[in-house]
Amino acid sequence: xxxxxxxxxxxxxFGKRQESLPDLVAEAARSALSRAQLETPDSIxxxxxxxxxxxxxxxxxxxxxxxxxxxxVPALRVETATSSGAAAIYSxxxxxxxxxxxxxxxxxxxxMTHLPTPRVSELIGRSIDPHERSYGATMPALAGLVTRAxxxxxxxxxxxxxxVSVKNHAxxxxxxxxxxxxxxxxxxVLESRIVADPLRLYHCCxxxxxxxxxxxxxxxxxxxxxxxxxxTDTLAVRYRESLVSFRxxxxxxxxxxxxxxFGAERVEVAEVHDAFSPFELMALEDLGLVPPGKAxxxxxxxxxxxxxxxxxxxxxxxxARGHPLAATGIxxxxxxxxxxxxxxxxxxxxxxxxxxxxxxxxxxxxxxILLERVG
Amino acid sequence: xxEAIPASRCLRCGRVVAPPVPxxxxxxxxxxxxxxxxxxxxxxxxxxxxxxxGFRSPLHLALVALDGGARLFCHGAGTRGIRVGSRVAVxxxxxxxxxxxxGLLDRARLFWHRAGDRGETVAAIVKSAAKRIWRxxxxxxx
Numbered sequence: 001x002x003x004x005x006x007x008x009x010x011x012x013x014f015g016k017r018q019e020s021l022p023d024l025v026a027e028a029a030r031s032a033l034s035r036a037q038l039e040t041p042d043s044i045x046x047x048x049x050x051x052x053x054x055x056x057x058x059x060x061x062x063x064x065x066x067x068x069x070x071x072x073v074p075a076l077r078v079e080t081a082t083s084s085g086a087a088a089i090y091s092x093x094x095x096x097x098x099x100x101x102x103x104x105x106x107x108x109x110x111x112m113t114h115l116p117t118p119r120v121s122e123l124i125g126r127s128i129d130p131h132e133r134s135y136g137a138t139m140p141a142l143a144g145l146v147t148r149a150x151x152x153x154x155x156x157x158x159x160x161x162x163x164v165s166v167k168n169h170a171x172x173x174x175x176x177x178x179x180x181x182x183x184x185x186x187x188x189v190l191e192s193r194i195v196a197d198p199l200r201l202y203h204c205c206x207x208x209x210x211x212x213x214x215x216x217x218x219x220x221x222x223x224x225x226x227x228x229x230x231x232t233d234t235l236a237v238r239y240r241e242s243l244v245s246f247r248x249x250x251x252x253x254x255x256x257x258x259x260x261x262f263g264a265e266r267v268e269v270a271e272v273h274d275a276f277s278p279f280e281l282m283a284l285e286d287l288g289l290v291p292p293g294k295a296x297x298x299x300x301x302x303x304x305x306x307x308x309x310x311x312x313x314x315x316x317x318x319x320a321r322g323h324p325l326a327a328t329g330i331x332x333x334x335x336x337x338x339x340x341x342x343x344x345x346x347x348x349x350x351x352x353x354x355x356x357x358x359x360x361x362x363x364x365x366x367x368x369i370l371l372e373r374v375g
Numbered sequence: 376x377x378e379a380i381p382a383s384r385c386l387r388c389g390r391v392v393a394p395p396v397p398x399x400x401x402x403x404x405x406x407x408x409x410x411x412x413x414x415x416x417x418x419x420x421x422x423x424x425x426x427x428x429g430f431r432s433p434l435h436l437a438l439v440a441l442d443g444g445a446r447l448f449c450h451g452a453g454t455r456g457i458r459v460g461s462r463v464a465v466x467x468x469x470x471x472x473x474x475x476x477x478g479l480l481d482r483a484r485l486f487w488h489r490a491g492d493r494g495e496t497v498a499a500i501v502k503s504a505a506k507r508i509w510r511x512x513x514x515x516x517x
Contacts, residue, residue: 122427131394135448135471136423136430144421145438152419152459197422197454234400238438238446239392243419 008036014322047088047108083360085329086367109211144196172316179322208322229255268351378413391444411443
């Protein structure tokens with residue numbers, strides 16, 4: 001398979017934004033195109049989980065293409081719930097790897113903060129199995145079930161889970177693109193209100209606006225996509241045998257490592273999907289980045305902090321950088337790109353291989369992407 | 376009373392899911408309708424303090440692994456005394472499943488109920504055990 005390179009990357013600041021979604025998407029896309037020194041891509045892949053409901057706009061690929069002066073460029077939209085951004089990268093990757101296009105602009109974004117929280121929660125919750133939703137299951141509710149099962153099965157404590165939020169806020173404080181730039185104390189996390197027992201508010205990522213983009217190219221540049229893998233699981237959580245490990249993550253990692261021809265041992269920095277803080281601990285083990293049962297200890301001992309053995313979520317993760325749904329899977333790759341080329345100012349780590357992990361729905365459609373700096 | 380929960384079983388892999396669906400989630404194979412007992416173990420539970428519109432707060436939710444193989448979402452009146460692994464009974468009220476904690480008495484009743492068809496066997500075992508104790512008492516001291 002021919003190499004697929006990342007020619008450019010860019011993103012907007014995440015948070016509460018006044019601009020329209022098409023404007024945010026265009027801002028991220030122009031930034032990536034300018035870094036790639038490309039005026040017009042051969043093709044465009046747009047990721048947005050639900051612009052129909054969030055902003056009342058449909059036919060969104062054409063909307064974006066026309067908005068950016070690319071009405072003549074082939075454009076399509078990709079959706080896999082909260083991992084739509086990573087799925088869009090996969091689509092763009094496939095287009096370049098197959099030789100269909102020399103360059104693909106992949107851009108994703110979401111705008112949500114203008115809506116009341118219960119409405120946002122309901123819209124995101126539509127990615128849950130309808131029967132389970134009829135019992136009042138929301139994303140935080142399912143995450144609460146997962147968290148309690150995890151604590152019972154592994155002995156992981158709320159204090160250890162809270163350390164994920166504390167670490168990611170410390171990282172976010174150094175990232176000018178992050179939604180939250182204030183540090184968070186362990187006590188503040190534990191004392192925040194209960195959302196879905198045992199999960200507290202500060203174990204959950206915020207509702208954010210924002211967009212992120214990468215330009216994929218057949219022409220060599222310093223960073224290539226070494227592997228990309230998808231993993232899936234049942235929509236219904238009640239169909240799963242285990243709540244404390246995500247099959248979709250394990251399958252995505254297996255596929256990405258197989259394509260790359262190397263394993264977790266070469267990963268030096270990771271961006272993982274901490275929509276809920278315990279998910280970061282589960283991801284570290286499902287991805288093989290720490291031995292089974294060691295994620296909590298690795299986090300408490302600082303192994304996953306910016307100056308640790310394996311920095312995890314140097315951007316601040318979903319918890320602090322924010323989570324504008326379809327922007328997230330792309331923003332993770334943008335962060336890794338900056339880390340690998342030495343342009344993650346103020347939060348730079350030393351790495352030549354990075355891994356991103358994106359969860360769609362309650363881990364029904366997950367992605368793992370491996371980036372490698374060559375030369 | 377034991378609630379009979381309608382479910383379906385995959386003809387290929389034997390997986391049981393509830394409520395019934397036409398196809399196995401992991402095989403494009405049809406499923407046959409089955410009915411399973413409303414008893415099981417709590418896989419996990421949570422309480423929502425700001426549940427979605429249309430639900431009473433606080434909303435107690437549990438995922439229960441029924442003895443018959445399927446896992447089921449249930450509402451509950453509370454989670455006091457409930458732990459991961461707790462034995463619960465599941466009953467349908469107005470087509471919504473509710474879990475309730477099984478105390479010692481409930482468990483004893485369940486045991487005898489389960490004995491059901493095997494009632495005679497169980498009675499025989501108890502009788503023979505009583506006889507043994509009686510004999511032992513009879514020959515006391517030897």
